[in-house]
Amino acid sequence: MSGYVEPMIGRYVHVDIGGEMHRIYFEENGAGIPLVCLHTAGSDARQWRHLLVDAEFAKHFRIIAFDMPWHGKSNPPASWNGDEYQLTTARYTETIRAFCKALKLDKPVVMGCSIGGRIVLNLAIDHAAEFRALIGLEAADFQAPWYDTSWLNRPDVHGGEVCAALVSGLIAPQGPQAARTETLWGYKQGGPGVFKGDLYFYRVDGDLRGRVENIDTDVCPLFLLTGEYDFSCTPEDTKRTAAAISGAHVTIMEQLGHFPMSENPEQFRRYIEPVLAQIVASAKATG
Amino acid sequence: MFRSSYPDVTDRFRSPDAVIAGNPLERMSSASNATDVAVIKAFATIPALLEQAPELIVRGRFLDCECLLGPTGHPLHASIRAGRIVDLTPAPVLMRSWRFAYRASPAAWAAYWQPAPRPGWHDLLALTKRGEAAIEGDLHPFMTHLQYFKDVLALPRQHFAVAAS
Known part of the structure; x- marks a missing residue:
């Protein structure tokens, strides 16, 4: 309908990360348990737009999705001089915690996808008590390159085209064509070297093998959901990771790939709805 | 002989060496199975299918490249000019250079061309990750036109299930 205005709103919050103020763009909708959503490497929070406007979820959750610095509408910080961008485990963790602190979120749920799924595991290892529940989509402690x-970033190859073409195969073939195109558009719009810089965390700095065993799901429940068509973080990678974590919930999602929330929102909803319902029920039970 | 049906340049790129190389269906050993034959036949249809996909040709308009594509044991030498496959000849072609090769097992191609490919068999790089395909040579033209090659090599998908059945 022409003139329809979606219920989500977008604003900027100033966040102190590593002693420097960052202007972070975020969108939100709903009221209730804070649910912070983390986008994949090289893209931005638009991936969560379908979840953000889900009227049922918005009844119980304050759904928030933010653009990491260098992504979407969150610019690099003022001090950036053009050096190569590299995301580290420490920096990523600090950014998420600082964002939650800046918005004064009380024990939020954090749901991340891909690198967002990996960092969720690190939050579970080191900061579980700060969170009500953690949800990792396409998450594993490690996956083979x-x-x-x-x-991804060289002058004789178009960065947007090659980034999108590389990840296009991670989308399940059954999803709607428009959703596939939109998911890839996010990759075509990324800044030069940003996807590559995010993957520094994924490939080099964020190997969590041997650490996930320390996750205590009694402190913070952990849900891991992976699409069957994700050959980057395969279902086997997620199952292997979960096998080392007592109490972790694992779901393999059919007809979905590496970008479940954006590549096929309707199919993803079938899988995330029970997880969110469980979190709501638990919140009600504990008062 | 597999030849592009594109009329203006087929003769220009016709090579006598290709004629010597012969039809791979004839060269295949008697041990070759029905899948191998179906895959090679499907590859022969790609130039004509590409001619029916003008949007794909436009995406490849800056691409001029010699490459090897096809089943591991029976690759084809593809000559691409401005996004069109102007020649597709059984390899090897005597003293004809190529920049990169993407070769996969016949089973991998058959799986890749299913209407709804199984997980792990649905993408060129999924096939390389699982060891069913290999990329060799100078990858630059392949990477600059990665989605183009994914889509060109998926063209038989719409017909293969019928042809193979």
């Missing part, structure tokens, strides 16, 4: 990231 399947391409050389140097192709």
Whole structure:
């Protein structure tokens, strides 16, 4: 309908990360338990737009999705001089905690996808008590590399085209064409070297093998959901990770790939709805 | 002989060496199975299918490239000019250079061309990750036109299930 205005609102919050103020763009909708959503490497929070406007979820959750610095509408910080961008485990963790603190979120749920799923595991390892529940989509403690990231940022290859073409195969073939195109558009719009810089965390700095065993799901419940068509973080990667974590919930999602929330929102809803319902029920039970 | 049906340039790129190389269906050993034959036949249809996909040709308009594509044991030498496959000849072609090769097992191609490919068999790089395909040579033209090659090599998908059945 022409003139329809979606219920989500977008604003900027100033966040102190590492002693420097960052202007972070976020969108939100709903009221209740804070639910902070983390986008994938090289893209931005638009991936969550369908979840953000879900009227049922918005009854119980304050759904929030923010653009990491260098992504979407969150610019690099003022001090950036053009050096190579590299996301680290420490920086990523600090950014999420600082964002939650800046918005004064009380024990939020954090749901992240891909690198967002990996960092959720790190939050569970080191900061579980700060969160009500943690949800990792396409998450594993480690996964085998399947391409050389140097192709992502070089002057003789179009960065937007190659980033999108690389990840296009991670989308399940059954999803709507428009959703596939939109998911890839996010990759085509990323800044030069940003996807590659995010993957520094994924490939080099964020290997959590041998650490996930320390996750205590009694302190914070952990849900892991992975699409069957994700050959980057495979269902086997997620199952292996979960096998080392007592009490972790695992779901393998059919007809979905690496970007469940954006590549096929309707199919993803079938899987995330029971998880969110469980979190709501638990919140009611504990008062 | 597999030849592009594109009329203006087919003759220009016709090579006598290709004629010597012969039809891979004839060269295949008697041990070759029905899948191998179906895959090679499907590859022969790609130039004509590409001609029916003008939006794909436009995406490849800056691409001129010699490459090897096809089943591991019976690759084809593809000559691409401005996004069109102007020649597709059984390899090897005598003293003809190529920049990169993407070769996969016949089973991998058959799986890739299913209407709804199974997980892990649905993408060129999924096939390389699982060891069913290999990329060799100078990858630059492949990477600059990665989605183009994914889509060109998926063209038989709409017909293969019928042809193979």
